Amino acid sequence: MATVSVPGPTSESAHRTSGRRRFRRGGRGTWALLLVAVPVLAVLLFVIFRPILVLPRIGPAPGFVLTDAQGHPVSHEDFRGKVTVYTVATTDCTDACAETYALLRRLAAQTGQETWPAPVELVTVYLDSATPEQLRQVAAQVDVDPSRWRLLSGDPRSLKYLVGGGFELYYREGPAGRIEFEPGLVLVDGVGVLRAMYRGSLPSSQEVLRDLETLMAEIQNSKGWTRYAYEAAHLFLCYP
Amino acid sequence: MMHVDRYEQIWIRLSVFVLIAFILAVLTASVSAGIQVPGVVQRVDPNTVTEPGSPWAEPGLRELAPGKYEAYILAQIWVFTPDEIRVPAGSEVTFYVTSKDVQHGFKILDTNINMMVIPGQVSKLTARFDEPGTYTMVCHEYCGVGHHTMYGRIVVEPTQAAAE
Numbered sequence: 211m212a213t214v215s216v217p218g219p220t221s222e223s224a225h226r227t228s229g230r231r232r233f234r235r236g237g238r239g240t241w242a243l244l245l246v247a248v249p250v251l252a253v254l255l256f257v258i259f260r261p262i263l264v265l266p267r268i269g270p271a272p273g274f275v276l277t278d279a280q281g282h283p284v285s286h287e288d289f290r291g292k293v294t295v296y297t298v299a300t301t302d303c304t305d306a307c308a309e310t311y312a313l314l315r316r317l318a319a320q321t322g323q324e325t326w327p328a329p330v331e332l333v334t335v336y337l338d339s340a341t342p343e344q345l346r347q348v349a350a351q352v353d354v355d356p357s358r359w360r361l362l363s364g365d366p367r368s369l370k371y372l373v374g375g376g377f378e379l380y381y382r383e384g385p386a387g388r389i390e391f392e393p394g395l396v397l398v399d400g401v402g403v404l405r406a407m408y409r410g411s412l413p414s415s416q417e418v419l420r421d422l423e424t425l426m427a428e429i430q431n432s433k434g435w436t437r438y439a440y441e442a443a444h445l446f447l448c449y450p
Numbered sequence: 451m452m453h454v455d456r457y458e459q460i461w462i463r464l465s466v467f468v469l470i471a472f473i474l475a476v477l478t479a480s481v482s483a484g485i486q487v488p489g490v491v492q493r494v495d496p497n498t499v500t501e502p503g504s505p506w507a508e509p510g511l512r513e514l515a516p517g518k519y520e521a522y523i524l525a526q527i528w529v530f531t532p533d534e535i536r537v538p539a540g541s542e543v544t545f546y547v548t549s550k551d552v553q554h555g556f557k558i559l560d561t562n563i564n565m566m567v568i569p570g571q572v573s574k575l576t577a578r579f580d581e582p583g584t585y586t587m588v589c590h591e592y593c594g595v596g597h598h599t600m601y602g603r604i605v606v607e608p609t610q611a612a613a614e
Contacts, residue, residue, distance in 0.1 A: 375515030378544075382512075410505065 253446070262443040263424050265397070268404040272376025276335065276364035279345035284362055286402060292331045293425060295418065296396040298379055300338040300389045301348050309412055310334070310393055311352045316415040318358050321422065327430045328400050330422060335373060336363035337381050337389045379409060397421055400429070492572040496550050500524065506548060511535050523547045525554040525567045527594050530587060533602030537579055538609050544576040555591030558604060566591060582608040 275285045297314060299307045314332050321330040336345065340363040348354075349361055363369070373379050381391030395413060397406035406421045432440040454462070499506045505522040509531045512520050521543050524531045537543060547556045547567050554567040558577065565573040567589075579585070589600035 370515050374513070375518050378514055378520070380512050380514055380520065 256442065257446045260443070262439055264428055264440060264443045265405040265421055265425050267444060268407060271396075271398040271402045271404050272372050274364070274368060274372040274376075276362040276368065276372070277342060279342050279349050279356070279361050281342040284360065289331060289333075289398070289400075290402065291400045292329045293326075293400060293422065293429075294331045294333055294398045295422075296377065296398065297332075297334045297412075298337055298373055298377075298381070298391055298394060299334050299348075300391065301336055301340045301344045302338065302388065306391075306393055313395075313412055313415055313418070314359060315353075317418060318355060320415065320419060322358065326422075326426045328426065330358075332359040334359070334361050335369065336361065337369055337373060337391055339363055339366055339369065377404075378407065397425070399425060491546075491574040493570055494548055494572060496548075496569040499548060499550060505546070511537065511543075517541050519543045521545050523556070524550060525556065525589065525600075526550040527552060528589070528596035528600040530556075530589070530600065530602040534605065535602075536605045536607060539582045539606050540578075540580055540609060541606070542576060542578045543604075544574060546572050546574050548572045552593050553591055554589045554593050554600070556587065557590045558585050558587045560585055563587075564590075579604065579606040582606045 271286065273286045275283050278284045295314075295317060297310050299310055314334065317330075318332060336348075340348070340361075345361040345363060349356070354361065364372075373381065377394065377396045379392065379394040379396070381389055384390040392410050393412045394410065395406075395408040395418065396404065397418070399405050405425055408417075428440055494504070494506075498504070501507060505512075506524045509522045509524045511532075512522070514520055517538075517540055519537055519541055521535055523545060525547060526549065535543075545556070545563060547565065548571065549567045549569040551569060553569070555565070556567050556573065557564045561577040561579070563575050563577050565575055567573055583606055585604040585606065587602045587604060589597060593600065
């Protein structure tokens, strides 16, 4: 048999007190929920809408010491503070290198007009251990502006460690002793971090310029408080 | 305030705790243990993936530099090409795997390599093989009646210095 209890004045007061306690507890719970939900929502919106675009930090760029067309040693340290675009070639290649040179000429023309926060340097590494004399001949043939575009080469071991080991661009010596390679392009920022790697085929100049613009925007804007927003963008970027 | 049953509260708290524990475990593993999340690095056309010019036209191992290799592996029913790879101990190998037909899996036992292989996509992961021995690579996504025959091996050979 069900019993019905009618609360008296004392039990009513106790009920109100307990209700207030529950309300306070509920209030704390709501605040705690908001404290978790708001940052999670902010992160989700940041990841979905990507208000800040960054190029991934793939890893440290390899160190090297190679020789330029004047016979001077050139190391990775010489490119500190500059955004460097690396490509590969051989002194005796024709079609594959023509495509590379055409791309570099377009990049040299287009990056020269921009007023960017960091200078852009173009570097072509010759995989056939070219002598400075051979590099000078190539420079004359392809009409290279030495202030924007450096031609480098070195001994086979240094080249293998730099291009194969560091840039992960595959090449090998073919049956006739000629170097067989796949074209590629690597973008390194001013602090020596790999930021873009195109392997197997060359990207279009628009793609490279888009990457350069993204990188330059980061260099220019990643200061003060916005630096943390850029760091957050790196944190939520799925690196390849 | 909505009344929530005591046992329901316990289960809600438990499930939230489990979620947080999993997130922390994944974060810890990815940051401290260096576990890589396999990702799609490239898209390819399965119909043309073996045509000349593609690295899967001649799948196999390529030496990038001493101790650093890349392996292009093609999965198709019911075989990996190549089904045997030999590297010296201490090598770092990056695997680029794609499928020519249906969905496969690619797992190398006793390593961190464990990924799905989807036609049209390239899956990439890197492993370091320090210990000489034979590492079996298996398809671990059911891909048809011959699924169980789809396996291969990585033979890690002792280096000359270690052998001496």
